[in-house]
Amino acid sequence: MTDATAYAQADRLFGRKKLFSWGLPAVVLTYLVYVAFAFHILTPDMFGIPSNIPDRDRLKFDVQNGRTLVADMVSYKTHVTRDNRSGELGVAIEGERKGAYPDGIVPDWVDAQGETTVIDLGAGHIVTFLPGNALTYEVPGYGTIRGQIEGRTVVTNIPEDDVPDWINLSSTRMAITTDEGRLSLTRNKTEVFNYFPGWELFWFTLDSPYSGHGVFDILFGDQIDPARGNIEGAWHDFWENPMWRHVDVAWALFETVLMAFLGTFGAAIVALPVAFLAAKNFSPLMPVRFALRRVFDFLRGVDALIWTILLSRAFGPGPMTGALAILFTDTGSFGKMFSEALENVDQKQIDGVVSTGASTVQRYRFGVIPQVTPVLLSQVLYFLESNTRSATIIGAITGGGIGLLLTQAMITQKDWEEVTYYIILIVIVVMLMDSLSGWLRRKLIKGE
């Protein structure tokens, strides 16, 4: 070969390579730019080209919402409410009935004396409920705000032309939001929210005798509730905690895992024999094989989502429906994967068994099963792990499991600490299933 031809050949080679190494990223980048425009992450007017994309379609980043969300995930609020018609005062955690302080008992930052109630929000913020549906709020660095209901309207001492942005004022309502808490005044009620960090009442609600006792107290201290042993009673009050419903959450979590387990293994059991009929080298009849392949495609193509809806008519809401939806889809996936694995079996081993005079069944048992088992098993275990995650979503549709609790809590958007709790539980369970399937894989496939 002459130098010149060798050079030319190498130049051509690198020309091609250069084209490829620029071309591929360029194609991908172009696509991503297209998507950015399609999703309105980028808009023409960012580049000075006028466009009529409405504001609502633009991507926005609402920091305030994000902050509220994060704050709500790790804190709780206690409501102090006065009914402006009856004058009754109530204190309740998260404003819920089951978080209400028993009559006559108030937290130490609330001082109720007759018709006057002094609420110390901390850092010098003090709210005082006065008789006659009036109140004052001392805001350090601003002054004392007064408010009162007169007839149908709210009257305050805030200058109308200079309302700070942390006060939201109308003739029927005054709302003040500070770092220490929130206050709202309407004709019907006066309400103060005081924020505290933590997940309150996670262990016991206020009506439980164990509320406020530490672990040490309960385990080794004196008997708290005369009717019950400490551990038994504390467990019962914790487990049946009406605010957090640990027992229901545990059941929901269990239902989710159950759906994944039944669906995955059920599908594997159904798919295995059928896969033999769909594998080129085992199927006696081509039409059968073709038909089965299409059935698998159908089962998989319909997707668990749609199966869930279709099956909920026949089986109603609950974990069985979810399990069946997973079973249907995965029968499709497994059917395809198993039959592919069967098509890739090593004929040598089968020949070896056949040559000894083994019957057909023995041939499958010793020639085929041992070599496909590890492949199938590892696929099944991999699906088990990912189905645990899918089961949360399926549960959210069919009405079962932790997925329903989670999505409902998210959609109503107020119980973010519960959302956090569920997310943590789901993540833990999925990670456990991941390790479990990894452990089983090593144990069963690599052999002890």
Added chain:
Amino acid sequence: MLVVENLTKRFGRNAAVDSMNFSVDRPMMLGIIGRSGAGKSTFLRMMNRMTDATQGSLTFEGRDVLTLRGRERRNWQADCAMIFQQFNLVPRMDVVSNVLHGTLNRRSTFATMFNLFPREDIHHAIDILERMGIAEHAAKRAEALSGGQQQRVAIARALMQDPKVILADEPIASLDPMNAQIVMETLRRIHEEDGRMVIANLHTLDTARRYCDRVIGMRDGRIVFDGTPAQLTTGVARDIYGADDSFSEDATSTEIRDAARPALTARAAATA
């Protein structure tokens, strides 16, 4: 005791084995040589009934092998053990189980389904492994053994069948010279000690010469040589392999000639 008449196998229009005729009157060690595609494997597979013949007949001790069906055919397969170039063991199963597969024909399908082999079979299997010199690997998975050891497991499986004939399809082609020697010697010993007939496809002349009582040479599906090892001259070999004058036996030799002067692997030195 073995009579092959007019045996033919066609794949489509191509005859892999073309009217083969020969007979054998006593258990012996029979070598079949021929280049790749000559039809050696096809013949063995027909004899073991893993492949159906297109025409002709094959009779063994009066049994018309090619017409056997179902149960009878499987019984014949049990009588006629097969050893493969690639060992064809079940790699993920332990060595003893692999050997026990030799009894599948005798045991009920149901019992074997659950890997329930009788204890005396297990002991017998281990005895055979001992005879093969690999009893200490009994509990290992087959895939954990070296090639030579695996081939000995395959022979053990064959012996477990207690067969009348052992068919060996290039049993040493994937082994190094040392292992090849061990395996061939084992086969010879089985033939001599147990009096079983052994038919081995071989791809090297010197092996055939050294271990066989009779050699059949095939080319393009036909028998082109049938005689004693002594009659197998280089000229005949050129005929069988269709080679020209540059053909030298050394190029395919795998024999270990002398401990002091180790094997000359011409190929290793020649490739650049």
Added chain:
Amino acid sequence: MLVVENLTKRFGRNAAVDSMNFSVDRPMMLGIIGRSGAGKSTFLRMMNRMTDATQGSLTFEGRDVLTLRGRERRNWQADCAMIFQQFNLVPRMDVVSNVLHGTLNRRSTFATMFNLFPREDIHHAIDILERMGIAEHAAKRAEALSGGQQQRVAIARALMQDPKVILADEPIASLDPMNAQIVMETLRRIHEEDGRMVIANLHTLDTARRYCDRVIGMRDGRIVFDGTPAQLTTGVARDIYGADDSFSEDATSTEIRDAARPALTARAAATA
């Protein structure tokens, strides 16, 4: 030009290289011999700065090699090319690209990611391949080449670096005798024609004797011999290898002595 002082490398409590001291005053071909685990590779890796030394110093042309950091260290690596026993090429890439990797240090990361090698580099790479006698394989994937060819690609990559020193870690250990000879001769030629220093770890005495100007023998991390090939007697060799009287050089010889009597690879015949 190269001064090694007190160089030590400890892995845990075990000293792989133990206060090595020597100096070299002119570019030469230096062989390092010693049995497995003697610390040969560790020394080369320290010199190339792929492994950090535990203590001691290594100075090359006044540059204190062991204290270089970041960019400077990579520059040194570019000056000090390395050739490996297993070639360490990128197997799925073509030969020219592999050779061009020798210029990585000179080019920006970004440019190399998009295969933007300057045309003169490409042509230079082809020239080097031609010098190595493998220009016709330029467009093939590295994995498609034989071992000897791959090692020549690795040398080409080293030359592409235009290094002051070439370190070769058992460059012929995975090659057959024929290729081994070609590779060693290539290294020698590079040393003689370009005047580059070559330091080669070798595991066979006769190779060291034949190609090197100076030989260092190591044992357990220490230098136990430092002299000319002529001083390397069988007695000295026994010292280095810690062998007893049964030691015979033939056992490790890879030399091709005579075309008519091809290489004796004792190992191939001895392994069972």
Added chain:
Amino acid sequence: QGIEEFNIGILGGENAQDRLNNHGCLKTYAEDALGVPVKLFAPADYNGVIQGLLGGTIHMAWLGASAYAATYLQDPEAVEPVLVKINLDGSYGYHSIGFARADSGITSLEDMQDKVFGFGDPNSTSGYLIPSIEIPMAGDAITMEPGAYFGDVVFTGGHEQTIVAVNNGDIDAGVTWADGQGEWADGYNSGALRKAVDAGLVDMNDLVEIWRSKPIPEGPIVLASALPQDVKDKMTALVDGMYDADPECTYNISAGESLGFDPITHDAYLSIIEARKAKSE
């Protein structure tokens, strides 16, 4: 013949856990009355309950009027309405309320031209059916075709999502339900707005009412027609008498203050059924 179990479906509006929680008392009463296990189900949306009723797997539910119509239209034999909730003022109706952000300047449907309008769940009466019929009657130009009068018309999925979406500015206006009594500033006495205010999700000062429907009949409690008559009778009597027997439980299952439940028949929903049928054409 008897029954082996009794399944109650509960519609959305609160998170699933609270829903199950609030109906715990009903479950206990029903188990006592029927002598069979009673199970509560809280599917994710209206359709989940409708499918359960159609398939016969859910035996009792408190539906919205439109959801009842949907059930009836798909299978007239599936369920029969038995009871309806009575408001504190003795009526059994509520309103669909259209609302927008106060700072958007929108005060009526006229201002909504080319803006985005949001419904809740397609099976909701106040969140879709009634507004989708009554709003076009409010002006000649107004239609519900996306892009015709309104810039776009979307489904948010439920009342809570609508409120949050309007408050966040994702949509310009939406509809939800309220009893229409009491103060706007409180989010009225009951309804989705009130719950959002109580939860601290929105400040009513930030929102304005832009439209209100005619009164919508409260949805019925339905029982599966296939149930044995005595089961139907027992359950009807149980819920009917709940207000006197256990006001606390009544509060829980009717999601707020009420005067309990009174009997009702299919005829009360004829107009809603007609409306829904018209929408389906």
Added chain:
Amino acid sequence: MTDIPFDARAHYVEMTRRKRMYGGIMLAVFVALMVSGFMLADARNAGGFWAGLPNIFGFPADVIADTAPKVDQLPGHLVTYFPALTETLNIAAASTIIGAALGFILSLLSTRGMARWPRLIPVFRRIMDVMRAVPEIVIALILIFVLGGGPVPAMIAIAFHTSGALGKLFSEVNENADLKPIEGLASVGATWGQRMWLGVVPQVAPNYFSYALLRFEINIRASAILGFVGAGGIGYELKNAMSWGQGRFDEAAAIFILLFLTIVVFDQISSHVRNRLAHEGAH
């Protein structure tokens, strides 16, 4: 053989006995779990399994009954919902690309022999585990709260999960990659980026591509499902049509056909391409 007398028979018999026992116990436990799990799920479901079985075609029958008379409108519906399908596909494709890129970096950072900061390998592994464990729906719903509705939250959510999932698969591929080329590049003074790009990528690219394709297939479904719970695209349309029920089942059928065909088409294309890659990678 060893000098120590060694009874192969007893040893083997003992071993098989033990294996058989473990096997039996495993099987029994598995069967017990399946049966009791089935019964439990049956008991906790609204409708029983056996009672529901005959009704399994109830819903499809309704859909068909409703669609049959309006079959002529189907093509129109297909056109109407095509943009929604495009959005779903865009979400899936963009999130696969972004997720694969992130997963690639994470996998390099968490593979021994390649990691930039070897000490942080366990940290990156944990990060990937968590990313994999969080269901997409969670992230999507949270992001909807911050970013507003639309496709972006869904895309980010799926990309997040994808990078964890692909990161793990990629790092398994990396583990099987040959480290010698990387050493070779290190010896010429290449930077970390050059070592990874030139030394690792050529070895692993076909496997990466095959996994990414598989993931794309999965992400199409994920993106449809997210639409179902409020993130736009074809899932949103399907939910609305399905919920309304009778009267709009023809639309539901059209969407269903679109979704089904898409999934099947991409499934077939991807398994075809993956098969080819697997064969190419073999030699």
